[in-house]
Amino acid sequence: MSRPDSTASTRVVVTGIGALTPVGNDRESSWQALLAGRSGIAEISRFDARDFPTRIAAEVKNFAAEDHFDRKRLRRSERFSQYAVVAAREAVHDAGLAVDGDPDARIGVQINNAVAGFPGIEAATDQRHDDPRKVSPYFVSSVIPNMPACEVAIDLGAHGPVNASALACASGIHALLEARRTILAGDADVVVAGGTDAAITPVMFTGLSNMGALSTRNDAPERASRPFDAERDGFVFGEGAVVLVVESAEHAAARGARPYMEIRGGALTSDAFHVSAPHPSGEHAETAMRRALAAAHTGPDEVDYVCAHGTATRINDRLESRALRSVFGEAADRLLVSSPKSMVGHMIGAAGALSAMVTALAMRDGAVPPTVNLDTPDPECDLDYVPHTARKADVTTALVNAFGFGGQNVVAVLGAPRD
Template sequence: MSQQHSNAVVVTGIGALTPVGNDREDTWAALLGGHSGVAEITRFDPTGMPTRIAAEVKHFVPEDHFDRKRLRRSERFSQYAVVAAREAVRDAGIETGSDPEARLGVQINNAVAGFPGIEAATDQMHSDPRKVSPYFVSSVIPNMPACEVAIDLGAHGPVNASALACASGIHALLEARRTILAGEADVVIAGGTDSAITPVMFTGLSNMGALSTRNDEPERASRPFDTDRDGFVFGEGAVVMVVESAAHAAARGARPYMEISGGALTSDAFHVSAPYPEGTHAETAMRRALATAHLAPGDIDYICAHGTATRINDKLETRAVRSVFGEDADRLLVSSPKSMVGHMIGAAGALSAMVTALAMRDGAVPPTVNLDTPDPECDLDYVPHTARKTDVHTAMVNAFGFGGQNVVAVLRKL
């Protein structure tokens, strides 16, 4: 192993629960095939609401995974995280258990915590306070998915949770990398999760004007970089990865998907929901991420874009990419999986990292669907409509969140 890679941090396992598949490989097949998971909302009755569509996880039966006692104390965003973590651990071949000396940590991030439980408990409080669950508080707080995963796997190392809005999922991988490089753990179970398809959430986002209202064509509603985009499609799910030092992976004979080579965080420090004009600080995050990975713009093959299908964000992300990459921008492949799974909020960045890892494995980049009329101000190669066979060696993942949080990761095939 070269000195360059002796301190590397790698991904050795991936698990997923998404609007287009209940595991990693089904999700990947759907994304490569350009299949959308957007449909009419079933979680509640959306009649009369401006937006009646979402990207829900389908065919998930909690009782298939948890006993009744555990279901009573947990919210869906925790359940998703545990199921995805179990798959990731199996994929990595990691032995877990109750050894308190094991250097196994957890970093599961989310953006909106247990929103459905909060709404339900509020309704119960008004009708009969005695019906509010004694597990209400412990089930909805934002650290609970990480704690539930730790309990499930017997992880006694550092267990953390952070909320960086829509940048939460990719931040989890960077924080896992930091934890390992700091010597605090050998392995970290890391990713993002969210499940908040509720009437109050949709009412608030609709009043903000953030959501697509293309209710009559759900599968065509999420349109990143298209002239006719009218907002993002709200989604849910979880993506979790096993992150470990390359030395630890080599010692146990594991084959990594990729290296987490570097990353950066910046803040717009500008507005609670609007991005900074010109995308200046997103651009800075991209430049710093490249610098931490000791790479130049010309080294990147693929960008898994934030690509939400909102008017401003898509334009500013494109502008930032062009500023950072210059002439290299025209040869880059850029795509947005949100065109098929919607915006999975706290899990979105982790989903993008999974897409990148599997693109490296299989030599194929998934498409940006619904890109029928490209916006003249969004003029990169977004891999429209159909997946493209190509070797991906080094990639960038962009994730930007409310409050002006910009998180960029650089990932490399080994």
């Protein structure tokens, strides 16, 4: 039941962060790798990709699920849920939050993803053709898209609202906006929110290769993801999870938690144009940015940093650059813009949550991670993308962009915590 409006929170903050990424198995190692410009892209190890047009990916490395889960839990869970649980544990610990199964505690979960348990679906299909008895009784419950959120709730003992949404590549940042909405509605004091995906499989790569979406720069994996570069040839598929603890500012203050940042507002729009291609005008992504700024009561001249969608696809990078220049006008020339995807590839359902993590830590440490591999700037991408090397910067207000298949545009405005 919602609280009365007179007692509802008006400010929402992030107090904890957990991560499992292609460049690190926790928050700080991932962040230091990103600041150093270190790539997590390499040859695929999940399957034999020798005959595939694309043989590279951004995989989570050195992750042993048995180090985190007992055998029974392993049998019933898919990798995308395992990633989410591990990241959520770190986030909750980082926040100093006690989640003890109290049914009266107002703690919810919002873990989004884009492609659900794709590896399990693919494996069960093969098992079904071989021998139907080989298909696990946990198959259905392990692959459905709400399972990471439910697994996190079970693991933590969180009895508040549990939700999951799929907005393709915009899923991760949408989770934070939905968490904020849940708190502002008075339905929870805390929401453990983020994104996860783990779908590096033969069928996935076959489909994406047939679309022509993936980079084929197989001989130089670390240099394959090239956002805003004139020689970019597609995105690099990735995986991982990033989870954040989102709570009302009042709740955080009452328990003495120190926020990383505030979620000030956001907006969602639809291109309503095509199942995979963005609208050629870019106007609806631009509208999402304008509405997000308006919702956050923030002027374009107040924004210091944009954590870009920056996929390294030819059309998307140009449209995003054009939209940013249109929205920010003269202020665009002083904006710092960077794309973590140049190092971790496209983490799909986790991508937007990673961008939120990057923004929070950029505010904490006064440094913006680079866009690596930006050797030959595209003339149509004419902003400051922080090429090659991280840059010291005082980031107090930032924009995070995330655009997904189907034309889903999600933009969040994030700010340094206020006293």
